[in-house]
Amino acid sequence: MPDTGTNDMTEILQTPLHDLHVELGAKMTPFAGYDMPLQYEGIMAEHNHTRQSAGLFDVSHMGQAHYTGDEAALEKLITADLAALKPGEQKYTLLLNDEGGIRDDLMVSRPFGEDGLYIVVNAATKAADFAHMASNTAGVGELRIIEDRALIALQGPAAADVFGALLPAAAEMVFMQCGVFDLEGVELYVSRSGYTGEDGYEISIPAANAEAVARKILGDDRAKPIGLGARDSLRLEAGLCLYGHDMDENRTPVEATLMWAIAKPRRERLDFPGAARVMQMFADKPxxxxxxxxxxxxxxxxxxxxxxxxxxxxxxxxxxxxxxxxxxxxxxxxxxxxxxxxxxxxxxxxxxxxxxxxxxxxxxxxxxxxx
Amino acid sequence: MSVKFTKDHEWVKVDGDEATVGITAYAADQLGDVVFVELPDVGKSFEPGDEMAVVESVKAASEVYAPVSGEVVAVNDVLEGEPQKVNESADGDGWFVKLKLSDKSQLDGLMDEAAYKAHIS
Incomplete structure (x- = not known):
């Protein structure tokens, strides 16, 4: 056993699907403070199964929040054009520091009609992200951190058939659409998106119902559980950045080649964090x-x-x-x-x-x- | 033919003054899917603990150390095209190198199968 030489008293967290992972024979590993499944049958097999059929990922370690109130105050921190974000739509966006360095990448969406925004951020950065958002919107907006929901992703060419069999409305969605759906009395927040390059969904489920929904999905032979190992190889082949590795506070969207994530009106208005520096670097080349x-x-x-x-x-x-x-x-x-x-x-x-x-x-x- | 083991999960099969070296099934399982194996050149000599080969899995790279002193007399070229042999047959077709032993007494310092089993349990 490796001796870490530290006496870390921080308790490792478990997601609502932890018992299911163990039951399914996952090799568990600590990741971003959570005890997460690294792999089940093997990274290669899980990777290939996701590309060929459908893979179910537990991403409950990621941060979920519901923001209501003055959206201009939140928009100042990110690179999306929230005025153009319609109910039922989701956008990939960046949380920047004042120098235009990337604090995080995240999804912002309107699954709740006119009732504010649903935000999903990275696990390792969620505490800092939410503190930053809350302090910068204090008095004009409310950021409610969602801690009583699991988040799963179902990814792969069979994802729409598998999930559509349970929730026919999901099959009608297209990439980057989102909504709230009822699955036998369970309220799901669903978006058609993911982190593998494949078609698929991200599904937020009340913690108490998460295992039952996951078991329903896995009851379809086309779906198998997939660990973090294959999640990494899938996103890498898809050319998708991993925060803290492929970009961080020391990189701007220009260097990270993520300028497409800065909405055109935001570039024109120069009103995103670090805009002057970022647009200068864009003009001068990094x-x-x-x-x-x-x-x-x-x-x-x-x-x-x-x-x-x-x-x-x-x-x-x-x-x-x-x-x-x-x-x-x-x-x-x-x-x-x-x-x-x-x-x-x-x-x-x-x-x-x-x-x-x-x-x-x-x-x-x-x-x-x-x- | 006797088989010995190191605490770093290499196995050594001794036949006369030659030894075949590989990694144990336990180690292969811990590494996961092996995707590349870097083997030494024939003729190269190693001392115990020297880095002799590298095995790459989807997850990570791991070094394979020389369990005993010796000169490489053969390497398992099959692993170049079929690195998965390490997972499929760690203690058989997935062998790494054959060494000409320079000091057979070093074998006494290695574990036998029972001791290795205790080591990994």
Whole structure:
């Protein structure tokens, strides 16, 4: 057993689906303060099952909240155009600091008609995000943190058939739509979105009903439980950023190539946090930016140094084996002149320089359902 | 032929003055799906504890250490194209290297099967 050398008294949290994970034979691992399933039958099999059929993920560790009140006060903190966000719609957006650095990436949506916004943020950042949102909207808005709900994701080409069999209305939704639905008396917040590049749903369920809903979904042979291991390889192949790795407070949306997440009116009004710096960097071009790369042999992991002609030109921020690609894939930040598709460079792995090349993302085409 | 084990989950099958080395089924299971194995060159010599090979799973990279001193006389080239052999047959077709032993007495310092089983339980 590894000795961590610390006496961490913080209690590890469990999601409402914890007992089910254990019953299903998951290998559990601590992640963002929660005891989470790393894998069930194996990362490769789970990854492939999600791409071929449907995978059920427990993402209850993520932060959910309901915001009501003055939306302009909340909008100031993020990059979405909330005035343009209609009931039943969801947007991917960024929470920025005053320098335009990325505090988090999140989903903001209107599943409750005119009754405010539903927000889902990353697990590791949720406490800081919600404190930041609450303090900046104090007196004009109310941020209610939702702690009595689980969140699951059902992803893959069979997701719509599996979930549609339980909730026919879900099959009618298209990518980035959301709503509140009744499933045999249980109130679900559903969005057609996810983090795998596949079609699918994210489903918020009252904690007390979470296991029953998960069991109903898993009662369909096309759906299997999927752990965090495959969640990471799936999102990496889909070219989707992992917060704290592929972007953080020291990266702007320009460097992270996430400018598409800043709504056009917000760019024009220059009223998102750090707008002056971000738009200046956008005009001037950043020194480094995020790219995808592929290579053969051993996969480069996070932190590996990228070199070209003997000089350091970048660093790997996410890397691993892509089961659908059948080889190593990764994301890195490299000096701008090398951030061009098919540019070849080398990545240092255990002291040896291994050839790799810039490859357009996503590595595996997105298959979102757009109607 | 005797089989010995290290605390780092390598196995050593001794046949005369040659030893075949691999990782245990327990280790392969802990690593998960193996996707790449980096093997040493034939002719290279190692001392006990030297990093001899690297095994990459979907999850992470792990080093394989030389359990005893010796010179590499063969490597399992099959793993280059079929790294999953490590998961399928850790103590058989998924072997890593064959070493020409330079000091057989070092084997006495390794665990036998019963001791290894106790080590992982």
């Amino acid at each position: 020194a480094r930016k995020r790219i995808g790369f592929t290579m053969s042999g051993a996969p480069a992991r996070e932190g590996a140094e990228i070199v070209k002609d003997g000089k350091t030109i970048g660093v790997v921020t996410s890397g691993g084996f892509g089961p659908t690609i059948g080889g190593p894939v990764g994301m890195a930040y490299v000096d701008l002149e090398y951030a061009v598709a098919d540019t070849e460079f080398e990545i240092l792995l255990r002291g040896k320089a291994r050839p790799a090349k810039v490859t357009k993302m996503p590595f595996v085409e997105h298959r979102f359902y757009r109607g």
